[in-house]
Amino acid sequence: MPHRVDEGLAGTMKRVAASLKTAEIPFALGGSFAVYAHGGHSSDHDVDFLIREQDKERALQELAKVGFQTEEPPEDWLVKVYEDNRMVDLIYRPVETPVTDETLADTERISVEAIYMPVLSATQLMIHKLLSYSQHHCDFAQGLPVARSLREQIDWARVRRETAKSPYAEAFLVLLDRLDVVSLEPDEGKA
Template identity: 65%
Template sequence: MPEPLDEGLLETLVRTASVLKQTDIPFALMGGFAVYAHGGTSSDHDVDFALREQDVPRAVDALTASGFRAEEPPEDWLTKVFDGDRMVDLIYRPVERPVTAETLADAVDRPVAALHLPVLSATQLMVHKLLAFSQHHCDFSRALPMARSLREQIDWPRVREETAASPYAASFLVLLRLLNVVTTEEVGDATG
């Protein structure tokens, strides 16, 4: 059973998105709340937005002017802002791929709480999830419910193509095929 949606985080999501929209900063919702926006079962402990790296300073300025607190984490692919104790990740290089205008164009408009927001496509969310697997982190337990709940919205041949270099992604696609979540036609034999 999915965890109940954190209403405080949802409020933070709306506040953040409102500031970004009012400031005309291109963005897309990503992460667990993006899965939720697509009708999936995920929620999260924070809110994640995709932004181009060059837009992050302007976003941080606008958000801090609206009462958020900024923090530079040690990671070199995101910036964090806080709405009270609720965390928002401004991600500009997920899975070692920079967020570009093309990345943001691969978003669909979805209603989230009181707003319509650009949300990364289900396909892009799945690609990011699979490319995050590594020898240090390869827990399929969060990716499996996501794959099942968004299955019809995902372009599986594209996922296979974009994750072809990852043996962890290939293993996950084999698991999905064996569980009859996807077909061989959608992902091939997924062994390269």
């Protein structure tokens, strides 16, 4: 059975994307809606967009102009906008790494609910998911459906390289190998 998204949240996502496009603020759709855009399994409780930190104030101003409520929470890696009770995160430093022009170039232009927008690549989505795991949050049950549903679109060698310092990512990749979701080839660069 295909996954359906919350129509109200999808409408909010489209209005934010259209406003950012109109204001010529570079962005990429991330999180569960990006997984959905790639045809994967996702849950949708909010919308995530990646923006550069230098664009956060202008993004908040532009979105406030079109009726969104804005919030600058104490966390120093995102700002938020709301439409009714629907939340949109504007993330400028996911997994402790600043969003750069290169981050925003690692996208595909995809029609999401009938509006074309840059969507973070499946590979980058998986990297962000794995690097978000820590001793305080390590719910592999959220990552498994994403890995299974997007596995053919993901550059697993790149995921492995870019998450090599995380023991949580390594454990997740071993789990994927043991479950026959993806095969982990031995790293030729290791002795």
